[in-house]
Amino acid sequence: xxxxxxxxxYYLLTVSIVMxxxxxxxxxxxxxxxxxxxxxxxxxxxxxxxxxKNFGNRTAISHGIMFYLGPVFRLAGGLGTLAFIxxxxxxxxxxxxxxxxxxxxxxxxxxxxxxxxxxxxxEGGHPYSAIGIxxxxxxxxxxxxxxxxxxxxxxxxxxxxxxxxIVAAQQGGFMNxxxxxxxxxxxxxxLAFLGMTGYAPFDVVMAPNEIPIGPATEFHSSxxxxxxxxxxxxxxxxxxxxxxxxxGGAGNLIELVAKTWAIYMIPVIVGVAFPRFRVEQSVRxxxxxxxxxxxxxxxxxxxxxxx
Amino acid sequence: xxxxxxxxxxxxLLPEEMDLFCNARPVPYxxxxxxxxxxxxxxxxxxxxxxxxxxxxxxxxxLNPLMTSRFDANRYGIQVRPTPRQSSVFxxxxxxxxxxxxxxxxxxxxxxxxxxxxxxxxxxxxxxMYWDSYNTIKRLDHYIPVDVYITGCMPRPEALLSGxxxxxxxxxxxxxxxxxxxxxxxxxxxxxxxxxxxxxxxPDYNW
Numbered sequence: 001x002x003x004x005x006x007x008x009x010y011y012l013l014t015v016s017i018v019m020x021x022x023x024x025x026x027x028x029x030x031x032x033x034x035x036x037x038x039x040x041x042x043x044x045x046x047x048x049x050x051x052x053k054n055f056g057n058r059t060a061i062s063h064g065i066m067f068y069l070g071p072v073f074r075l076a077g078g079l080g081t082l083a084f085i086x087x088x089x090x091x092x093x094x095x096x097x098x099x100x101x102x103x104x105x106x107x108x109x110x111x112x113x114x115x116x117x118x119x120x121x122x123e124g125g126h127p128y129s130a131i132g133i134x135x136x137x138x139x140x141x142x143x144x145x146x147x148x149x150x151x152x153x154x155x156x157x158x159x160x161x162x163x164x165x166i167v168a169a170q171q172g173g174f175m176n177x178x179x180x181x182x183x184x185x186x187x188x189x190x191l192a193f194l195g196m197t198g199y200a201p202f203d204v205v206m207a208p209n210e211i212p213i214g215p216a217t218e219f220h221s222s223x224x225x226x227x228x229x230x231x232x233x234x235x236x237x238x239x240x241x242x243x244x245x246x247x248g249g250a251g252n253l254i255e256l257v258a259k260t261w262a263i264y265m266i267p268v269i270v271g272v273a274f275p276r277f278r279v280e281q282s283v284r285x286x287x288x289x290x291x292x293x294x295x296x297x298x299x300x301x302x303x304x305x306x307x
Numbered sequence: 308x309x310x311x312x313x314x315x316x317x318x319x320l321l322p323e324e325m326d327l328f329c330n331a332r333p334v335p336y337x338x339x340x341x342x343x344x345x346x347x348x349x350x351x352x353x354x355x356x357x358x359x360x361x362x363x364x365x366x367x368x369x370l371n372p373l374m375t376s377r378f379d380a381n382r383y384g385i386q387v388r389p390t391p392r393q394s395s396v397f398x399x400x401x402x403x404x405x406x407x408x409x410x411x412x413x414x415x416x417x418x419x420x421x422x423x424x425x426x427x428x429x430x431x432x433x434x435x436m437y438w439d440s441y442n443t444i445k446r447l448d449h450y451i452p453v454d455v456y457i458t459g460c461m462p463r464p465e466a467l468l469s470g471x472x473x474x475x476x477x478x479x480x481x482x483x484x485x486x487x488x489x490x491x492x493x494x495x496x497x498x499x500x501x502x503x504x505x506x507x508x509x510p511d512y513n514w
């Protein structure tokens with residue numbers, strides 16, 4: 001019993017750290033972009049104020065039970081994703097609830113939040129929500145293909161479906177990281193990651209100027225603050241997952257911040273450089289080159305790495 | 308306008324549309340009873356002003372420069388939200404024709420309280436150059452509660468920014484109670500609105 005209480009306390013600590021980190025990350029990115037445009041930009045504490053303000057709104061209307069549950073499912077998706085990812089390698093405190101086949105559960109949880117959100121946003125009844133959800137699910141289905149292929153390649157390569165063992169297999173110098181032992185898998189996964197983060201050119205879900213902010217159109221007050229919290233946690237969880245699978249994990253908090261920061265800059269830099277794809281362009285993109293690279297990664301593992 | 312159980316009659320709707328809309332009356336929400344908590348939330352409301360992206364008149368053109376690098380309203384916590392549900396500030400950009408007023412009312416009622424209205428330009432105060440126009444309203448305060456007026460035709464973006472600062476000051480002081488004022492005097496506001504909007508084909512209160 002005491003073991004579980006300690007575990008849960010450690011997990012809550014991890015969630016708080018990842019949440020604060022995710023919010024600060026978004027603020028720093030916004031600030032950096034503002035500086036590039038010659039502006040001063042938001043203060044770093046702005047995301048915290050926004051969340052608390054939404055939480056403190058005096059009114060919140062509901063469209064039904066699923067409308068309530070949408071943000072809750074979304075948050076459950078974020079928390080669930082993080083719950084099974086060991087954040088820092090070799091640290092008991094930040095190891096979370098990892099077990100032998102956690103990578104499969106994590107992949108399921110990445111999907112889960114979006115589906116819950118689809119139900120909630122659907123009940124909101126706004127047309128933009130429905131369009132955003134349809135676009136989001138179509139895009140998610142397509143970027144899951146290269147991502148799943150990359151994960152399969154990694155699982156085959158290290159002969160384990162446990163994230164902590166995958167990290168353990170990459171220890172002992174940076175040449176052991178998956179990005180150097182199996183670059184094809186990492187290429188496929190990073191292309192899928194561009195779609196996951198939802199920056200341009202793959203921001204078809206939120207699509208500013210087209211279906212402004214998409215699925216979240218009807219969500220406000222506390223619902224919105226839940227979703228903003230989840231956005232930070234989910235982004236952090238995905239960054240940690242990618243760092244664990246492909247970039248050798250992190251041995252301490254500083255390494256964690258440095259690596260996740262570097263990974264996050266990839267979609268940001270791609271995002272400021274490209275305009276938005278149309279929906280069908282985005283879906284087709286993932287099913288062409290990234291999927292082929294993913295297939296190539298599996299062959300590469302089978303016939304070159306494991307030989 | 309009212310049913311016997313104090314709900315709205317929604318006379319403007321077609322019979323088949325009645326079930327699609329809520330007919331309950333809104334109720335005023337009092338501030339938190341603990342003063343420190345209310346002040347804390349007021350401080351956050353003042354530093355996170357989400358403008359509704361609805362350009363209601365010629366003055367809306369003054370909003371765009373605010374977001375550029377010259378004025379950069381972003382640093383004061385001002386940002387634009389595309390949906391009334393998430394926004395807390397409604398900037399009425401100058402004259403409002405009767406047709407636009409209908410949309411203003413719909414959007415304003417869909418915003419979640421506490422909500423603030425910033426009236427831009429002389430036309431929102433007394434009609435301005437549209438004083439004797441047949442299809443613009445003269446005094447915006449008769450239709451929705453206004454927190455801060457910015458006069459001028461057109462006010463410069465600097466004037467708009469100073470209006471935002473005045474709004475921040477009033478929010479922090481706890482003086483911006485427009486949402487409650489609207490709800491408490493709803494019948495008066497609705498009478499005024501229905502006097503100018505002849506074709507009222509929407510629910511009496513847009514939840």
